[in-house]
Amino acid sequence: MKLKLRIAIVAVAAGAFLVLQLVHHKEKATQPPAQAAQPIHVVAKPRVWQRGSLTFKPCNLSRPGTGRRVAAWCAPFAVPENRADPQGRTIHLKLAMVRSDAAVPDPDIVVLLAGGPGQAATRAYVDMARYFEGLRKHHDILLLDQRGTGGSHALTCPKVQKQSKEQKIKASPNLDLLRENLKKCLAEIETKADPRFYTTTDAEADLEAVRQALGKPAFDLIGVSYGTRMAQEYAMHYPASVRSIVLDSAVPNTAVLGQHVAVHLQQALRKDFALCTADAACSKRFGDPMQTLMKLKAKLATDPHEVSIRDPRTYKLVQHKFDDDSLASVVRLFAYTSPTIALLPLSIHAAANGDPGPLLGQQSIISGQLDHDIDLGMSLSVTCSEDADLIKDRPQDKDTLLGDRFIRELKAQCAIWPHGKRPADFHQPFTGDIPTLVLSGELDPITPPYWGKQIVAHLSDARQLVLKGQGHGEIQVGCTPRIVRRFIDKLDPKTLDASCLKRLGPTPMYLNYNGAKP
Secondary structure, eight states: OOOOOOOOOOOHHHHHHHHHHHHHHHHHHHSOTTSOOOOOOOOOOOSOEEETTEEEEEEEEEOTTSOOEEEEEEEEEEEESSTTOTTSOEEEEEEEEEOOSSSSOOSSEEEEEOOTTTBOHHHHHHHHGGGGHHHHTTOOEEEEOOTTSTTTTOOOOHHHHHHHHHHHHHSOOOHHHHHHHHHHHHHHHTTTOOGGGOSHHHHHHHHHHHHHHTTOOOEEEEEETHHHHHHHHHHHHOGGGEEEEEEESOOOTTOOTTSSHHHHHHHHHHHHHHHHHTSHHHHHHHSOHHHHHHHHHHHHHHOOEEEEEEOTTTOOEEEEEEOHHHHHHHHHHHTTSHHHHTTHHHHHHHHHTTOOHHHHHHHHHHHHHHHHHBOHHHHHHHHHHHTGGGOOOOGGGGGSSSTTHHHHHHHHHHTTSOOOOOOTTTTSOOOBOSOEEEEEETTOSSSOHHHHHHHHTTBSSEEEEEETTOOSOOTTSTTHHHHHHHHHHHOOTTTOOOGGGGGOOOOOOOSBTTBSOO
16 A cells, blocks of 8 residues: 655864865965964864764665665664563664754754655655755654564565565465465464554554654654554553644555455546546547556456566566456556556556556566565554554445455455454544644545544645645645645645645656557
């Protein structure tokens, strides 16, 4: 579910060195010739940084699968795995701070809460760093890998996951194989962790413990996708800790994760393809893409076959099972961002005419990124503990692209995965007067705009911005970073100037692989 939704530190020493040089030159110009020049004392870069009771040291953040790096400051942070048993297992969380450019930053700290569930904040930030440049001019930025992800005792089973990936290339997994692999994965994880204690509620307590250790600063929360659930739950239970909230691709507390995946995708695809049918050139070239897609799905359900494609990353020839499940999976991934939405009519048309290479090639790129970004065990610990018992069968989804497969698979997994505790108020609407900005994409296939509208309805100082023609993850789009910075600086959601968003729109549909019409 989500999808993925990332700078360098500036040492004060450099500025101090420049000031010393200027002073030295001024003194030299006014001194008698016989007087010796005063020596220059260069201030060394600090190797540690104390914030509250925490000692930070320089570190580099990275994201697997890329060569990107971000300079930061890291501090060790240990917490009990089970807070009810403080003498039990201790887990170590990855905590990093990207320091502000300012010599004296604003006292409130910006906190990035990553998506998924299962994404690590330190990895997500590496790709998002440029969108936080404006905020970093006056704010330190806190990154805490949520327990079970990234560098925070990740709930991973590398051996089983590698085997599952190889199986998926050859065929869409059936429920029996899914259960078998998950049991093996769980057995591997349980040698080092108890998955019951890797829920949103556990992570809230971790974040508050970090705040206390930092000296109790106010937090400006920026949640993306699942991170919006984390932001609301944390603010519900620790309202005095939160100064402002940005919810990007928002999930209301009342929502049941996994329940509406198929219908939300179907609604988004109708909007996507309406952009094509409304355009004369696109309509002439591809007709009705939705009709083409559903016909292709029906054909593959009865006639699945193996295809050979060149992996776009390695150019090696690989075999893929092309069936209705693999079609649905790749189209769902395409629907997340405006640029890939623009490729959908062309790619579906090619697949319907015997060339699934463009679709499956793009799937290799996107799913490869997700393999690095999402830690499956933590995702299941969250969803199975917080939502699974509330998920109802939806036979009406059988005629959608995804059908009822997503719900069946999730229920099968949660029947095996250990469940943690869910507080009684967990699915209550988030209420209050904390200044809140909600960002929604008009074409979002997983967290639609009406979810953001539901959140705002329960808040007294909130506003929703719907970005025209955009999919999932809005903080990276157009002038949105500037709007977010202005909001956090002034806390004025209702009077916030967001007129620059009027320039946004969907990416023009590709008529061929050179792009849209001239």
